[in-house]
Amino acid sequence: MSIVIEQPRPGFTERLTQRANLKHTRYGWLRLTPAYSVHLVADILNEFDLSDGVVLDPFCGTGTTALVCAERGIRADTIDINPFLVWLARTKCATYTAADLETMC
DSSP: OOOOOOOOOTTHHHHHBGGGGTTSGGGGSSOOTTOBOHHHHHHHHHTSOOTTOEEEETTOTTOHHHHHHHHHTOEEEEOOSOHHHHHHHHHHHSOOOHHHHHHHO
């Protein structure tokens, strides 16, 4: 019996890491090495019916999971030990009007 180990598809590994977030608006605001990609979160969320559910992310980091959930209208409860990352996640997930953006610039 022989074991065949398949190589991942080209670009597959990058799709799962923070590198995949760099070209996606708010997702690429901060490079955090252990961060995972928006694609991974989306793929996992696609596996479940969360129309009435809540996603718990006890280590929210840069807020990727919370932002993907917000874009889909799914409630997400998050926490992190790092206050800066909590602030960043809240800032990324906030809803901004054109007037808000004008006053920030």
